Amino acid sequence: MAWGRDRARMVAATDDHRVTPAELFFDLVFVYAITQVTALMAAGPSPMRVVGAMTVLALLWWCWCCFAWLGNVVRADSGALFAVVVTVMAVVLIVSLAVPDVFADAPGGLSAPLVFVLCYGAVRVLHLVSYWLSSQDDPVLRATLRRTALLSVAPPLVLLLIGSAYSGKTQLLLWLGAVAIDYGGIYVTGGSGWRVNSPGHFSERHGLIVIIALGESIVAMGVGVSGLPLTYAVLGATAAGLLLAAALWALYFRQLGGAAEHRLAGLEGDERTRFARDTYTFLHLPLVAGVVLCALGMKKILHQVADTGHYGLAEPLHGVVAWSLTGGVGVFLLGGAAIVLRATGRRPTVLAVGGVCALASGALVGHVPALVALVALAAGVTALVGLHGRGGVRGA
Structure with missing residues (x-):
């Protein structure tokens, strides 16, 4: 060595x-x-x-x-x-x-x-x-x-x-x-x-930081229920949160990361530098920021679901926390859409529409039970990732 x-x-x-x-x-x-x-x-x-x-x-x-x-x-x-x-x-x-x-x-x-x-x-x-x-x-x-x-x-x-x-x-x-x-x-x-x-090294490094951010969302759920009793509702909320994290993982590692690395490897000199700056240094920040924002909402949901002495299962999220749950996902999706556009030149309509809808739906989260909002978001993002994958942006 x-x-x-x-x-x-x-x-x-x-x-x-x-x-x-x-x-x-x-x-x-x-x-x-x-x-x-x-x-x-x-x-x-x-x-x-x-x-x-x-x-x-x-x-x-x-x-x-x-x-x-x-x-x-x-x-x-x-x-x-x-x-x-x-x-x-x-x-x-x-x-x-x-x-x-x-x-x-x-x-x-x-x-x-x-x-x-x-x-x-x-x-x-x-x-x-x-x-x-x-x-x-x-x-x-x-x-x-x-x-x-x-x-x-x-x-x-x-x-x-x-x-x-x-x-x-x-x-x-x-x-x-x-x-x-x-x-x-x-x-x-x-x-x-x-x-x-090394394009492979550069892509792998940024993939690892995305995993770290996703790991924080899982840790946040655990912190949210720390010291509180384990119930069926807590188990359901945890499963929904993990499904949401898995959907975001699949979007990046099965659809976005490969396309970006393939494009980076095909460039040379200053063109490679500019692409790396735009796609990785700038456009990966919304991915990490989106997960961190979403983690705030997930943490609060798990806490409310577990703390039955102060919250009922019908209790919604409130204020900026309600927006952070879906807004964080929206930021992630729009960041992903920008990566696809920069890497392939294709218009990622599904990701763009999904990101805008996620940002706008923050106003609705404050009017439905927190657990319902998390389950619906996890199901919606999972379906969106599958729909985007069928659109053919897998690794080109």
Whole structure:
């Protein structure tokens, strides 16, 4: 292995490179990070809290994406990069600990928003330095790294730092501005210079993060019933939630992922870079965000169904939680539709219509029993995935 041959330097990845155990180890901290985003919303569900949680998720997504790109050109299990990976894991773990208090800092101790921003900045700097050290013979990539630092790292960090000194809407608006500048800067600078050496590795990495998000939806259900009695209604709600997660899994891994990887492998140079940026870095975020939003609704449903002392089985979801259940699925479906369009050029009518209907049906969820809403959503998404599959987008 590269780790045994040369522990002192970074080792370039080949075009047949696959995901390493070091990268799977790296993903463990993001399992916890995504769980914390759901907890941030569940602690006090409101439209502002949901927008704030999605802002945090967008920043965490950037931390993960940085090293998905880097791990595609340099082996993550090589000596130098593995040391960086472990360091970043420690920093992201600290970030995750700060997430629940990032918009409502608890009294005493360190400032959670400031800790979050400083650690986020450390991850971005470690990423750029690692890329710089691995690109000594690539002046085009180094030029891109300089532009990225100036346009997509430094200005957002300034806004994040300023925002950490405030609270409420001011903090949220400043952080939203930072995310917009960050993503806009990557769109401007990310069309050339970056490399995707192994399409198989790149696709597999993003498939793993989708699995992590789906796993969070299952964990959320378990947290929702923690400490409460097990009943037939709880078993039914759990089965429905698992069916919904399985339908989303089937949509991605049997229909979307293969088409995207096939297209990525067929491109070269800057065209491959732009496709990877659009389809994976940008369009996979709605998939993860959609699952996290849906997980909030699933968690609340399982809690209501299990807590018979405070809720009846006829109790619906309320407020933003009612929207998050179907709205999260709608975001996922629309993200999937955009991936199909970008990868194949085909119009994914079933996914687009299904996504719009899921978004709009949030208003109905607040008027039907929560368990009924979950069962109906699981059945509807399962049927939609089957219908889309018969449309012929399986792996082209």
